Amino acid sequence: MKLFLIILIVLFTIPIFGQQNITLQECYELVTINYPLARQSQLLESQSQLNTDIISNAKLPQLSFDVQATYQSDVIEVPIPNSTIEPLNKDQYRATLSVNQLIYNGGITDAALNLETTQLKTKQKQVEVNLYQLKQKINQLYYSILLTQEKDALLNAKQKQLEAKLDEVKAGIRYGMLLPTSNKVLEAELLRINQQFIEIESNKTLLIQSLSIFIGQSLDASTTFQNPSIEIVFNTDLNRPEFELFQLKKEEISSSEALVAKNNTPKLFGFATGGYGNPGLNMLDNSFQAFYTLGVKLNWNVFDWNSNKKQRESLLMNKELVDIETETFKLNTNIELNQQQKEIEKNEAFVTSDLEIINLRKDVLKSADSQLKNGVITSSAYITELTNLFEDENTLVKHKIQLQLAKANYNVIKGQ
Structure with a gap:
């Protein structure tokens, strides 16, 4: 007996724990995590770290190793008769190791690092914007699923009502109060309802599969979709991530301006070269020698035909383009808000009138129900009124x- 009770408990517990609930907000959160586009954010961060390391390497000593062997058709000779100085060999060899160290470049490296940081923020915000724009697709799928659930519930109610009415009609036929074929119409309608169940279930399955792919979460027909209570405030206060993106684009342009402005600053380098070759630095010593040189070098592009100035002017134009893009987005968003507000007001009016229509339909159906029981109308007439109520519901x-x-x-x- 105890074993039997345990089995019963397990059988009734499995469906309870196996049932899955999901909300619209959870769908929003899941799509930002599981949608393939979301992986770009991490990749962009890794890519930026590599770029940062490359830029930072400019501050480190730069090593280069060179080896060369040459044969010359002629060499330098000392034009002194009977001189004991041997002429250089025409085959010459040299191996050198050079070290170059940046001492000063006017802050170009730091400006480039700042630009890389800003570019990363801009790219990641673009990913966030693209993911945010999926929310309306999520809305469409989620509420379409809710609609199939509501239709299924209404169809169930109609089916139960018809089955109860069929029992009444069969009883009326047995007692000779109704025509022998009165039940056939109801039975045909029940068969049609079964077809409608199949169609609703097929549509719901397709919608759930589509939503499941979007959010990267396994969902099925047993999943319960919660109908959220949504509060709205009609105003034009926008809080969209696109505005942050536009601001980051302007910051990126400012960082580019700072980098361009430093391109013409003087650059000071220190260098050291050590080597071994024949000849060495002493061109008159025709033998293999070790040698080295130390020094500093200044590089300054004094005149660039106003290229730097024109680059900065071009960047200023980009800022103006971003301002125009921001203004256009704000305008279009306000137009969309106005359209949705009208849609809300229209459906609120529809719901009010629907409720009035349904109350009238219920009165008509109640009268038809009484008339069917008394044999005043046929089953077809009753089904017509029931169907009218069902369609209005x-x-x-x-x-x-x-x-x-x-x-x-x-x-x-x-943007809420």
Whole structure:
């Protein structure tokens, strides 16, 4: 007996723990983590770290090793008769190791590092913007699934009502109160309802699969989709990530300006070269010698035909382009907000009138139900009124879901 109870507990517990619940907010969060585009952020950070290391290497000593062997058609000779100085060999050899150390470059390296940091922030914010723009697609899929759930519930209610009515009609036929074929119409309608169940289930499965792919989370028909309560405030206060992106683009341009401005500053290097060769630094000594040189070098591009100035002017124009892009985005977003507000107001009006229509339909169906019991009308007439009520209830459900969808889209467009 105890074993039997344990088995029963396990059987009833598995579905409870196996059932999955999900909310719209969770879908938002999952898509920003699991959508393939989200992986770009980490890759961009790794790429930027490599670029930063490359730029920073400019501050480290630069080593170079050179080996050369040459044969010359002529060499330097001392034009002194009977001189004991031997002429140089025409075959000459040299191996050198050189070290160059940047001493001063006007802050170009630091400016380049700052630009790389700003570029990383801009690229990562672009990824965030692209992921944010998926929210409206999530809304569409999520509320379409909710709509199929509501339609399924309504269809279940209609099926139960028809089954109960079928039992009443069969009883009326047995007692001779109704025509013998009165039940056939109801049975045909029940078969049609089974077809509608198949269609709803097929649509729901397809929608769930699409949403599952988007958010990277395994979902199925047993998943419960919570219907969120959405509050909205009608105003034009925008909090979209695109505005942060536009600001970062301007900061990136400013960093580019700072780098360009330093390109013409003097650059001071220290260098040292050690080597071994024949001849060495003493050209008159025709033998293998070790040698070295030490020194500093200044490089200054004094005149560049105003190229630097024109580059900075071009960057200033880019800032103006970003300002125009920001203004255009704000304008288009406000237009979208206005459209969604009208959509919300329209569906609110539809829901109000739907409720009035359904109340009237219920009164008509109640009357038809009484008439069917008394044999005044046929089953077909009753089904017509029941179907009218069912269609109006479906319309109400559709308008309610469209209202919730419009509210969700309004908040997404607004940036909440």
